[in-house]
Structure formats: structure tokens, C-alpha cells
Amino acid sequence: MIDVYIDGASAGNPGPSGAGVFINYKNGQVENHSVPLGSMSNHEAEYEALIIALDICLEKGLTTASFRTDSKLIDDAIEKRYVKNKQYQPYLEKAFSRIEQFDLFFLKWVPSNQNKNADALARKAIRKT
Structure with a gap:
């Protein structure tokens, strides 16, 4: 099972926003995704990242x-x-329409210090907007 770390960030509320997605395949392979989102609130950016x-x-x-x-x-x-x-x-409806397509899906809250890769990718995306 892969681990997928997600984070959304905004510079302002609302303001320029970005999504960060860090995928750990646990075989030494990782993927980084940094996606600019335009202007939105931090909460909207979190949902968009998911x-x-x-x-x-x-x-x-x-x-x-x-x-x-x-x-x-x-x-x-x-x-x-x-x-x-x-x-x-x-946003919740969009998320569940996708989650229902998974064979096995877990979501776990982690402290910010365990989500640094996704956070950095989200902040990088803000700079791209």
C-alpha cells in the first residue's frame, strides 16, 4: 500500500493557493506534485489537495x-x-465520488512535522501562481 501525503496552503485567506501531494511507493520511489490553485481560502486548498x-x-x-x-x-x-x-x-461530494472507486482507502491525521514534504510542495505551488 502506498502512502499519500497531502497539503493545501494559501498566502492570505483567500489568496494565492497551492496543493502539495507527496506519494511514497515504499520501494524507494516517490512522486512530488505541486499544483497552483489560484485564489481561494486555506480550507478550500486543503480540499483541492485531497x-x-x-x-x-x-x-x-x-x-x-x-x-x-x-x-x-x-x-x-x-x-x-x-x-x-x-x-x-x-468538495466533500467530489472527494467521496473518487474514494468510492478505491479498493482500500484510509485517511489519517498527522502532525504538521510529519507532513513537511506535502507542505513544501503546496508552498512551492503558491509561488507558481
């Missing part, structure tokens, strides 16, 4: 994956299948 990572995995046929995020918002929304702020409902 959706982008899910799309990358599905495009590659990687349907058994363990995702890691340092966003409690994302972790809680996926675990509870619920968002308090209805503004994020479309």
Missing part, C-alpha cells in the same frame, strides 16, 4: 492507498462524512 491526490491515484490505477493530512478539517469531514460549513459540501 481531490487532486485522489485523481492522481485513480489515473495511475493506485486504488489501495493510505492518505495522510495535517488538516483536522479534512480528517473530520472524511471520517464523519459531514461538513459543518455547507460551503464545503461540494
Whole structure:
């Protein structure tokens, strides 16, 4: 099973934003994805990072994956299948439409210091916008 680390970042709230996706294949191979997102809030960037990572995995046929995020918002929304702020409902629906295509999907919250690669990729993406 691969490990997929995700992070979204914004310079301002809203402001220029980016998504970072770090995939560890656990065989010595890793992938880095740094995706500019335009102007949005940090929470929107976190959701976009999740959706982008899910799309990358599905495009590659990687349907058994363990995702890691340092966003409690994302972790809680996926675990509870619920968002308090209805503004994020479309993001949650997009995410689950992809998650349902996985054979095995896990999402785990990790502290920021364990998500440094994805964070750096998200910040790099902001500079590309």
C-alpha cells in the first residue's frame, strides 16, 4: 500500500493557493506534485489537495492507498462524512465520488512535522501562481 501525503496552503485567506501531494511507493520511489490553485481560502486548498491526490491515484490505477493530512478539517469531514460549513459540501461530494472507486482507502491525521514534504510542495505551488 502506498502512502499519500497531502497539503493545501494559501498566502492570505483567500489568496494565492497551492496543493502539495507527496506519494511514497515504499520501494524507494516517490512522486512530488505541486499544483497552483489560484485564489481561494486555506480550507478550500486543503480540499483541492485531497481531490487532486485522489485523481492522481485513480489515473495511475493506485486504488489501495493510505492518505495522510495535517488538516483536522479534512480528517473530520472524511471520517464523519459531514461538513459543518455547507460551503464545503461540494468538495466533500467530489472527494467521496473518487474514494468510492478505491479498493482500500484510509485517511489519517498527522502532525504538521510529519507532513513537511506535502507542505513544501503546496508552498512551492503558491509561488507558481
